[in-house]
Amino acid sequence: MKRWLALALFGLVLAPTISSSAPMDDLRNFVRGSWQQLRQAHAGAPLIVHFWGVTCGPCRAEMPRWGQFLKQHPGLPLVTIDADLVPNDADAVKSMLQQSGLTKAENWMFDDDFVERLRYEIDPHWQGDIPRTLLIARDGSTTTIDGVVDFAKVSAWLNHEDKESN
Amino acid sequence: MKLDVLTTAAIGLALCGSALAQMEHHHEGMHHHEGAGTAKCANASLACATQATPAFAPDGTLWLAWTANGTVSVAHSRDLARTWSPPVAVNPKPLDLDWGPDSRPSIAVDKDNRVFVAFARFRNSKFDGEVLFSRSLDGGNSFAAATPITDNTESQRFQALVLDADGSLFAAWLDKRDRVPAMAHGEKYVGAGLGFAWSNDHGATFSAAKIAEDNTCECCRLGAGFAGRGRPVVAFRNVFGGTVRDHAVLTFLNPHTPGPIYRVSVDDWQTDVCPHQGPTLAISPDGTYHIVWFTEGSARKGLFYASSADGGRTFTQPMRIGDPERNPARPYLLAADRTLWLVWKEFDGKSTTVSLMTSGDGGRIWSAPRVVAHTDDASDHPLLVRNGRQVFLSWQTRAEGYRLIALENTQ
Numbered sequence: 001m002k003r004w005l006a007l008a009l010f011g012l013v014l015a016p017t018i019s020s021s022a023p024m025d026d027l028r029n030f031v032r033g034s035w036q037q038l039r040q041a042h043a044g045a046p047l048i049v050h051f052w053g054v055t056c057g058p059c060r061a062e063m064p065r066w067g068q069f070l071k072q073h074p075g076l077p078l079v080t081i082d083a084d085l086v087p088n089d090a091d092a093v094k095s096m097l098q099q100s101g102l103t104k105a106e107n108w109m110f111d112d113d114f115v116e117r118l119r120y121e122i123d124p125h126w127q128g129d130i131p132r133t134l135l136i137a138r139d140g141s142t143t144t145i146d147g148v149v150d151f152a153k154v155s156a157w158l159n160h161e162d163k164e165s166n
Numbered sequence: 167m168k169l170d171v172l173t174t175a176a177i178g179l180a181l182c183g184s185a186l187a188q189m190e191h192h193h194e195g196m197h198h199h200e201g202a203g204t205a206k207c208a209n210a211s212l213a214c215a216t217q218a219t220p221a222f223a224p225d226g227t228l229w230l231a232w233t234a235n236g237t238v239s240v241a242h243s244r245d246l247a248r249t250w251s252p253p254v255a256v257n258p259k260p261l262d263l264d265w266g267p268d269s270r271p272s273i274a275v276d277k278d279n280r281v282f283v284a285f286a287r288f289r290n291s292k293f294d295g296e297v298l299f300s301r302s303l304d305g306g307n308s309f310a311a312a313t314p315i316t317d318n319t320e321s322q323r324f325q326a327l328v329l330d331a332d333g334s335l336f337a338a339w340l341d342k343r344d345r346v347p348a349m350a351h352g353e354k355y356v357g358a359g360l361g362f363a364w365s366n367d368h369g370a371t372f373s374a375a376k377i378a379e380d381n382t383c384e385c386c387r388l389g390a391g392f393a394g395r396g397r398p399v400v401a402f403r404n405v406f407g408g409t410v411r412d413h414a415v416l417t418f419l420n421p422h423t424p425g426p427i428y429r430v431s432v433d434d435w436q437t438d439v440c441p442h443q444g445p446t447l448a449i450s451p452d453g454t455y456h457i458v459w460f461t462e463g464s465a466r467k468g469l470f471y472a473s474s475a476d477g478g479r480t481f482t483q484p485m486r487i488g489d490p491e492r493n494p495a496r497p498y499l500l501a502a503d504r505t506l507w508l509v510w511k512e513f514d515g516k517s518t519t520v521s522l523m524t525s526g527d528g529g530r531i532w533s534a535p536r537v538v539a540h541t542d543d544a545s546d547h548p549l550l551v552r553n554g555r556q557v558f559l560s561w562q563t564r565a566e567g568y569r570l571i572a573l574e575n576t577q
Contacts, residue, residue: 058438085267085440087265092291113544124515147439
């Protein structure tokens with residue numbers, strides 16, 4: 001598993017907020033067993049899973065950049081999971097997704113206060129630090145990015161996955 | 167599982183029964199949006215508590231302050247948590263209490279059975295907090311209206327409240343007031359400051375708050391103890407160089423003069439994200455500082471112990487605690503006479519266990535870890551509390567409720 005260092009972007013100029021009036025698609029509740037369900041639903045295809053939280057400053061700065069990235073890559077296989085270390089209000093999660101232009105992504109939020117168990121199902125060694133992004137290749141091999149992503153690297157990974165499929 | 171315990175005291179069966187019934191309901195109906203399972207356990211009772219903090223009064227009475235659905239309540243028990251006095255709400259009107267994973271109510275009881283409670287609430291949706299203080303002068307029958315511990319209205323969270331030997335109350339917390347002048351100068355203010363105040367009149371008033379140190383991590387609990395009368399010691403996650411969230415200790419030179427901060431360990435955890443995991447500090451009678459902390463640094467990752475025999479100037483080489491394959495976390499240390507007690511949580515994918523280790527020689531040699539409690543659902547941090555020579559594990563868990571478990575020193 002490759003870990004890239006977190007980039008210190010907190011507090012820097014944010015990407016302009018994309019205003020979106022699109023209605024919020026389903027915000028799914030992430031409970032015990034959801035991870036397996038999610039992985040099965042996307043098996044055999046590349047997948048980007050981004051973990052974030054309403055109370056996480058760097059996440060709030062990064063989310064609109066994911067929204068922009070999604071706009072630049074229509075059909076991007078993007079899943080967001082609100083995995084905040086504190087319980088989040090669903091309306092606050094939806095509001096952030098809307099403001100970030102991420103209503104078209106597949107969006108989930110943790111909905112079980114036994115969070116150790118939810119995290120363990122995803123990665124037994126994950127202690128809950130966010131933002132965190134998993135790049136899951138077609139063959140299931142996973143690259144974990146701790147901290148804010150470098151979108152150039154995500155693009156490079158996507159291009160590589162696209163070539164693999166051709 | 168066989169538990170090495172002398173007594174296991176859970177709260178009244180009626181309460182537990184209702185908590186279990188509510189849990190089953192919760193698991194059946196997962197399709198709601200309230201988040202935390204508290205949605206189905208909706209009252210202020212101990213059965214619904216997410217955090218519970220114990221304190222033994224000098225007379226051997228166990229006091230407990232807990233948080234449940236926006237209310238901080240207090241009750242006491244004269245039979246080691248078998249039966250409780252009727253709970254008294256410190257804030258009868260529910261508040262948006264600080265829900266940070268390391269946030270919990272603080273409680274201290276003095277020799278005259280004055281009960282002191284402090285807790286934090288959110289004052290806005292930006293997670294700025296306010297530390298509120300209350301006390302009871304009638305043996306816990308009633309509490310004064312909770313009032314802010316400082317008149318500054320920026321942000322205070324993660325308070326620690328400890329009683330000095332002379333009965334003075336020392337409060338420390340994470341305070342963001344110094345971001346105001348920083349931002350006025352166009353500077354970025356990282357983290358929070360370590361704020362403190364004293365009460366020398368049994369909680370009637372607190373001194374004007376001061377900031378002992380700027381740029382600490384803003385989301386982690388503090389560890390607090392005393393190096394001597396009027397000389398508090400605070401352990402905290404600091405922000406070194408703007409991005410490295412490693413641990414530090416600060417010892418007061420006298421009640422109003424914070425000394426220099428010393429780094430506990432160079433773990434080099436570079437992160438801009440709140441770890442939500444603060445340290446635990448214990449000071450043994452010989453003055454040795456003991457600290458256990460969690461890090462994901464480039465130098466080491468996991469749970470570690472170190473001690474300092476020179477007032478925090480230098481620390482021993484960090485010693486790994488727990489099984490790194492089982493996410494060791496949430497440590498708690500207690501120094502009782504010559505024995506050092508340490509508990510922490512581990513998780514194997516299904517069960518959360520609390521492990522115990524003891525040391526009779528100031529932390530050089532430790533007993534093998536042994537599991538003293540477990541649960542299969544959500545749980546509070548494990549805490550240690552002492553009544554005379556007897557040390558107890560105090561643990562609030564969703565499935566079992568509150569447990570006070572007498573621990574045996576098997577060294």
